[in-house]
Amino acid sequence: MSVEAVATDEAAQLVGAPSIRSRQWLVLLKATLRQTRGKIGLTLTTVIVGFALLGPLFAPHNPNAFVAVPNLAPGGHLLFGADALGRDVWSRFLHGGWTVLSMSLAATLIGVGLGLVVGLSAAYLGGWADEVLMRIADVFMAFPQIVLALLLVTAFGPKVYLIILCVGISHAPRVARVIRGAAQQVVERDFIKAAEAVGEPRRRVIFGELLPNVISPLLVEFGLRLTYSIGLIAGINFLGLGLQPPQADWGLMIQENRLSLTVQPMGVLLPIIAIALLTIGTNLLTDAFARAAIGIDRGGD
Amino acid sequence: MAVADPANEAVAIRNLRIDLVSSGEDIVDQIVLDVRAGEVMGLVGESGSGKTTVGMALLGYTRPGGKVVGGDVVIDGRSLNALREGDLRRLRGGTVSYIPQDPGTALNPALRIGRQLSEMLEAHSPGMSEKEREARVREACEEVALPPPGVDIEEFLARYTHQLSGGQQQRVAIAMAFANRPHVIVCDEPTTGLDVTTQARVLATIRELCQVHGVAALYVSHDLAVVADLADHVAVMYAGRIVERGPRDAIFSHPRHPYTRRLLRAVPDLQGKRAVVGIPGRAPLPGHRPTGCFFTPRCELAIDRCSEEFPSPTAFEDGTHLVCCYRADEAPRQIAVVENGSPAAPAGDVVLAVSHVDASYGSHQILHDVDFEVRRNQVVALVGESGSGKTTTARCVAGLHRQYTGAISLDGAKLPEAARRRSAEARKRIQYVFQNPYSSLNPRRTIGQTIARQLHLFPPPGGSTRANIGAKVGECLERVALSADAASRYPDQLSGGERQRVAIARALAAEPALLVCDEITSALDVSVQAAIVELLRELREKTGLSMLFITHNLALIRTIADKVIVMTEGKIVEAGDTIDVFTQPKAEYTQRLLANTPTVEAALSH
């Protein structure tokens, strides 16, 4: 059974008004976007995601076509000049966001999903199960995230699915710790004991009682991990250990053009600025959401 | 150091108003209060009444988010408004001291006790030599009977907060407060977390030190019995206003404000002569207060004028008894004491039998040979101080604590230890209500969802069809005197008392034979506690429900229980009919417990 299916409460449709539940989310969303940082974050994220998704439609040239002399200066017939190999920087930039974005999103989903299940189980089961799960998490935490990725690349070569999996797995123990911490506070509360006293099945207690109470930290964690994923994936591509040439990709573009930084900075500058704005955008949005969630939880007490 | 002239007020609060900075709504307003040297002024109120805000204002301090916007506090003839930050700092801890509610959190966990005491002297008597300071710290400790016998003073001062008992921590806080020989002391519910025995000793210490040093004390508390015992004068606060103030005897023997009268009726009576009656409704929060008198919506004597203008104080008796009520003349006649009702119907067969239960946490044994039974239509109270094992006993009964030997039987059949192993029928017949209603309801579910889930697990007659359960949810809420539209609310939209009613409604939805109530009123105000107790009594009369009622509050038992079981250190020391245990306690422990429990009636008689 999927997480959603378990979490959906039959009782919810019976009485109470489901509209209030969805209204709670609306309130949260509004409170997020009422803040300046929320607005800026959303704008930045939307703009950069827009470039990444729609960019290929507007690219004037084939990103892999050699259309000018290497390191052609900006202006002239190429808006941002040519890269170190004589390809159109602007076209490569418009094509190069999709990979970073999709790989980051996939890695984040894997990491947060895995971390959620491990974190909730560890918090609820406690005892030796908690101990074992957290020690395994410790082992994976001993590798800085990028080092874990490099380790696997050594064995399997630079494969896209591997990079995604690696980054995802390297997020999981960190997410698990946060979710476990949040869930432990919930587990101590009496409504969990009340559910046990009336004999609710374990799975139902975890996904029906516990999960809805850690949704806010979970979403914050998702935002944070997405921000880090973008940096990590772009970083691995920048090191030349992820996507391989001639793929148009922001990380790879920096790698290809960094030696001609002093001659033609656009090949580095465009992707660097895009990555910076994107991570700042997602981070601002996450921070605004976290503030909104804390504000609403506090106001409710 | 000179004692202030007793004719002069050591503390004079003049029309004080403190606002929330964010919204400009007042937390407290129109506060007028005088305390003379050598006198204890009791400031009484329920949670949210603003009593702590007033208490801290005496130190020129408002908690973050609050701001003094009107009136003045005058200490020893000096207006605090006129003081600058440096002078205020010298005032705090020097002229005016503070004894906190919970010394466990108010003492610094990272600093040694000796350091925390001596820095009080360093800050206020910079001229003192190291030697003098040391001597003064020892003296301050002696005054509060520290260190405990057999402990060296040096070693004691080198300890950290967590190495002291709750009573010792409070003594340290008191020693700290008296270290600089202040003229004024603010006590902020200093005995709330303590057991009655420790509470009695701490109160005696405070009273003695105030008398010896001629200190003017403001004693802030929600506990009417403690205030009746300690105070010379009393002021009653409701929703940010002082509604009545005067000499202790006037307030407790001839209260005139309807709120004071109803509040006193809500206090459980250890003698068991009067019935406990709650106050319906809840106190309005800042920003939600009505025009006119704030008590109007809950007041049975309210007239049109009450909702037009806040009544100014009227003087009674010799002019010292001030009441803010238009109907203060009639109130004593209209709101009278209610005599205790008739005894309940006789008990039936045994529902729950706990026989020879030994329980432990890990290798640490908590319960020793606990043995008792609960019959149909019977309320059995399990009473004891913290650590007595009463909650562990309740958890064993509910199947929430599995590590025990011995037998717990329901209707003659032995139950498995864990709730999960028990039959659905057994889980249905024993229902548990938790202490803290803020924690026992899932905040992400509406009240309706919470109760509907219970009905799904234990289907009511008519089956678990959508329509039937929808109707039953309404019925369950009605049974606990909540309106049906509460079903669409989330727990955080309800008051503490309403939440506890929901928790009871959830338990009742299963149609149980036995209700286990674990300190269910200890997180609630006394007026709300009384209303919950009323509800339980009604339920029992109507349905013949059996209850296991766990509490540390002796007076409450007198109001509700047929039988009492007294526990200490995991053992039962006394068990019997409520009247017998209260009138002729046999165990020495029970006698001590009864003697140390403060009551309004006892306080007034001496």
Added chain:
Amino acid sequence: MTRFLIRRILLGILILLLVSIVVFAATQGLPGNAARAILGRQATPARLAALTKQLHLNESAPAQYWHWLSGIVRGHLGTSAATQGSVSSLISAPLANSAFLVFISAIIAVPLSISLGVLMAVKRDKLTDHGLSTGTLLLAALPEFVIGIGLALLLATAYVWRALPSVSIIPPGEHAWDVPKVVVLPALTLILAVTPYISRIMRASMVEVLHSDYVTMARLKGLPNRTVIWRHAVPNAIVPAIQVSALQLAYMAGGIVVVEYVFSYNGIGTQLVNAVTNRDVPTVQALVMIIGAVYVLVNLLADLLTIVVTPRLRTAGR
């Protein structure tokens, strides 16, 4: 406390052991011919045979692991598949350079971020706090290669101000501390990368402590403001900052991979990228084990420090 210490050290060793299993399993314990995976399709049979022998690939996986682990424990890190020289001699100089870089960065970043955190908390909701909070939030979002390249553009190119070398070349035979100029940009990048985390945690922890009953009590005792902050609040707020500093220090060990690569700084990060590119398995194994050991060690030290500053823990055994 001694018992706790022993328990903690044993746990550290256990984690290191498990780390070694993961490293081994990921690099050569996998099914299939690891030698071919490492050398690629064009490998000559002779090269394949040599590597197979060198890594004991013809033996069972546990035997291979045992050979490898016992070698590491005795300090034999193996022979580099790329240079055919010993791994130890290959990485010793870069290791010293990286240690110097991390040390310099940490010794600046940790006190700096703790002070910033205290400052933000004390000036909460004032302009100082808003400015610093926003600044650290933005900085925390940036990947370290973005910070590094950004700094290089600002401080090492003619576009703005050419104050520093854009590549950190350390002449052969010399160490990083002989040419301090080349350390500035990589160190600055690392400092900017970790400071936001530590200072934000310190701020959060400090804000919570400033709201505590004991800080209110200290104010009501009439203590001077700096005594309230530095004696009553900071010692209680420092523990989360210690823990996150440890994580950030361990993270630096990973962060140097990218930062060193950006500046071509000859440290273990650059070595690791080279080794991965060349599929030099023994070197990768050794370097990853060293980074794992740093993590375990730093966390152990952080736990010790936490006990030292927390009386409740320090006196637990009594």
